[in-house]
Amino acid sequence: MKSNWSVSSGGNPTTRGSGSVSPSTLSGTAAFTPSGVGHLTLKANPNIAGVNTASADLYITSVYVSVDNTFSISSPVDQKQQFVPGQYLDGTDVAVNVMEQAGQFASLHILTGPGAREP
Amino acid sequence: MTFSIDDTEVSHFPGIAMNYPINNPDTGPDMAFARSLTPVVLTSSVDVQFAANGDTFATLVIRDYGAFGTINITVTAGRKTYSLGPLRLPVDNGYGLPAAGWYVNGVHIDGARLTATGDDDTAGGAVGSDDAVTGDGFSNFEEFRGFVVAAGYVRLNPREKDIFVDVDPEFLLGSAVTSPVPLLLTLTPRILYLEPTEVSGQDQLSRNLLRTQGVVDPNRDTLPIAHTRAQRAVRLIYQSAFPPAVHLAGPNIDVPVWEIGYLGATFSDDILNIDVLNAPGNLATIETPMRTQFSEVYPRTWTNLAVNTTFTYPFHYDANGNVVPRCTFQGETGCDFWDTTNLLIIPSLQDNAWGILYTVPDPAHDPVEHYSLQARDCSSDSAVLGGLTTIQMEQVKGLIAAHEMGHAMHMDHVRDFATDCGDMMFDDEALPPQRRAMSNYVPQPSGFSANDQAMIRLWQP
Numbered sequence: 001m002k003s004n005w006s007v008s009s010g011g012n013p014t015t016r017g018s019g020s021v022s023p024s025t026l027s028g029t030a031a032f033t034p035s036g037v038g039h040l041t042l043k044a045n046p047n048i049a050g051v052n053t054a055s056a057d058l059y060i061t062s063v064y065v066s067v068d069n070t071f072s073i074s075s076p077v078d079q080k081q082q083f084v085p086g087q088y089l090d091g092t093d094v095a096v097n098v099m100e101q102a103g104q105f106a107s108l109h110i111l112t113g114p115g116a117r118e119p
Numbered sequence: 120m121t122f123s124i125d126d127t128e129v130s131h132f133p134g135i136a137m138n139y140p141i142n143n144p145d146t147g148p149d150m151a152f153a154r155s156l157t158p159v160v161l162t163s164s165v166d167v168q169f170a171a172n173g174d175t176f177a178t179l180v181i182r183d184y185g186a187f188g189t190i191n192i193t194v195t196a197g198r199k200t201y202s203l204g205p206l207r208l209p210v211d212n213g214y215g216l217p218a219a220g221w222y223v224n225g226v227h228i229d230g231a232r233l234t235a236t237g238d239d240d241t242a243g244g245a246v247g248s249d250d251a252v253t254g255d256g257f258s259n260f261e262e263f264r265g266f267v268v269a270a271g272y273v274r275l276n277p278r279e280k281d282i283f284v285d286v287d288p289e290f291l292l293g294s295a296v297t298s299p300v301p302l303l304l305t306l307t308p309r310i311l312y313l314e315p316t317e318v319s320g321q322d323q324l325s326r327n328l329l330r331t332q333g334v335v336d337p338n339r340d341t342l343p344i345a346h347t348r349a350q351r352a353v354r355l356i357y358q359s360a361f362p363p364a365v366h367l368a369g370p371n372i373d374v375p376v377w378e379i380g381y382l383g384a385t386f387s388d389d390i391l392n393i394d395v396l397n398a399p400g401n402l403a404t405i406e407t408p409m410r411t412q413f414s415e416v417y418p419r420t421w422t423n424l425a426v427n428t429t430f431t432y433p434f435h436y437d438a439n440g441n442v443v444p445r446c447t448f449q450g451e452t453g454c455d456f457w458d459t460t461n462l463l464i465i466p467s468l469q470d471n472a473w474g475i476l477y478t479v480p481d482p483a484h485d486p487v488e489h490y491s492l493q494a495r496d497c498s499s500d501s502a503v504l505g506g507l508t509t510i511q512m513e514q515v516k517g518l519i520a521a522h523e524m525g526h527a528m529h530m531d532h533v534r535d536f537a538t539d540c541g542d543m544m545f546d547d548e549a550l551p552p553q554r555r556a557m558s559n560y561v562p563q564p565s566g567f568s569a570n571d572q573a574m575i576r577l578w579q580p
Contacts (some may be wrong), residue, residue: 001293001457009418012169012307013170014149014170014171014173015169016245016403017309018346035255037173038173039199046451048398057199057201059194059199059201061194061203062203063190063192063203063204063206065206065208066176069151069175071174073172073173073174077140080206080209081210081211081218081219082206083209083210083217083219084209084217084219084220084221085149085181085184085185085186085187085208085209085217086135086181086183086184086185086186086265086272087221087222089183091222091225092222093222093265093272093273093274094272095185095272096136096270096271096272098265099135099136099181099182099183099184099272100135100139100140102180103159103180103181103182104157104181104182105153105156105180105181106124106178106180106181106208107176107177107178107179108176108177108190108192108206109174109175109176110120110175110178110192110194111174111175112120112170112173112175112194113172118558
C-alpha cells in the first residue's frame, strides 16, 4: 500500500533522535536513514479515507563498552570485542589487590541525544 | 535508563582467581554496577538519568578474573520503553571462553578454538598412547581464569603444560647445587613456584608436615572443569626433625629412615600411614600430582652414610670429641667400620639393615675429611676412591629433591644400568646391598632426560 512517509521527534531535547526517509511520498517502501541517536517516530500515511496512519517508535543507538576509560561521544569506539575480565587492553593484568578491593572498572555507554555521533 | 544484570546470568565463582583467596572465598556476583564510586557501592541494577551531552553511561565493576555476565539495558523515552541487548561480556568464542583470548607474559593466546572444559596442553615430552599424555590437569577455563603465584597474578597457556610446586625455603635459600630449581628448569612443562598462602593443603601433625595434598585450584566450584579431581602442587618438604620410620620385621623395631640410608621419599595417596613407610596397607605407587601427597628429603641421612678420610691420622672422633672405636666386624655396636680400601668410614650395620655413623669429619687433623657416601662409576661400575666429593655430596641434595619431585609427576625409576646409569630417575630397585641408584653413581645427572620426561603424567581420572 503506497503511503507518505515521515519522521518526527519530540519530548526530552536530550534524547531526540533524527533521520530521514526516501522517498517520502506515495511509495510502498521507503529507506530510513538515521542521522542522530535518540528517540523518534516513523510514520506511514496511506492517504486513504478510513485507514489510519501507522507509526513506529524507534530508539536509535547502540551499547558501547569502554575498557580503558577513553570513550568519546564524537568518535565512539566499542571495545567489547577486546574486553577480557581482569585485563587491560594492552594485555597486562589488573593487579590482585585492585581486583580484590575495588575491582576492575569498565563503562557501558548509550548515546542518547544531541552531540552524539554514530561510529 | 536502567542497566541491570540478572543474578542468574552472572558468574558467582568462589574468590577472584583459582587459588585466591584460599580462605573464605566470596561467592557473590562477579559483575555488578556501581551505584557510587566513592566508596564503591555495588548493585545489580542501576537507574541513570539521560546525560545532557548525550553520553549516558553506567560503570560496570568486574570482581573476578574469569567473570562473565549478561547485561540488560532498558531505555524509557516518553511513554515508551526500549530494550537494548542483552549484552554478554566478555564476548564468547562459542565455547565458553573469551573470543578475544588472553595474554600470558605478553604473548597472546588465541582462544578461538578452545573449549572451556578442554585440557589441551600438548604432550611436552610425554610419550604414550593414553589420554593423559596431553593436558596438565587444568581446564582451559581454569588456565584463562588464572592463579596467584608468588603474590602476583598469572594466567596460563592452555597449550603448554604447567606444574605448580610448593617447595620448602631450605631448598631455595642455599647454594644452587643443593637446590632442585636448576634441574627443574630442564623440564619442558613450565614450573610455577607457590607461596605457602597460595595452596590449600592439609597439615599432618604427627610429623609436623605442612600443606600436604596441596590443592592449587580450590576455587573451582561452578567452573567449567576438565577433570573430577582437583590439581595439586608438587610439594617438597625439607624433613630434618620428624622423619618417618621403616619397620624391620626381624628384630621387630621401627627405625628412622636416615639410619637406613633413605635420602628422600615420595608419598602417594596409597601411603595411608605416613609415619611408617612399610606399614600394613601402604602401597608404593607412582601417581600424578592429583594423587600425590608430598615428597621429602632427609638431610640427616647425609651425615650418616660415610666420612671420607685418608686414615693418616690414627684417631677419629664423634661430635662430642670422643674417640670412636674401630669396629672389628660388621654388626658390632658403639663403633664405626673402617673401609681402608675405599678410604671411607661407614656405619656398622645392625640387623644387616641400619646403622649409626658416629664419626664426624675432622679436617683439622685430616684436611680431606668430609661427609661422603659410597659411590661407583657408571662406566666401569667400580668403586670411587673416597666416595663423593664435598661438592658432589651437596649436589646430591638437589638431585634427590628433583628425583622425588619427578616421582610426584608420575616418573617411575629407569632400571637398566647399561643404559640408564647417570639418569635422574635411575634405580635398579635391587635389594640391598646390590641396589644401584642415581645417588651412588658418577657422573651425576645434569637434568631430566627425554626418557624421564616421557613418563610425565599430570592428571588421572
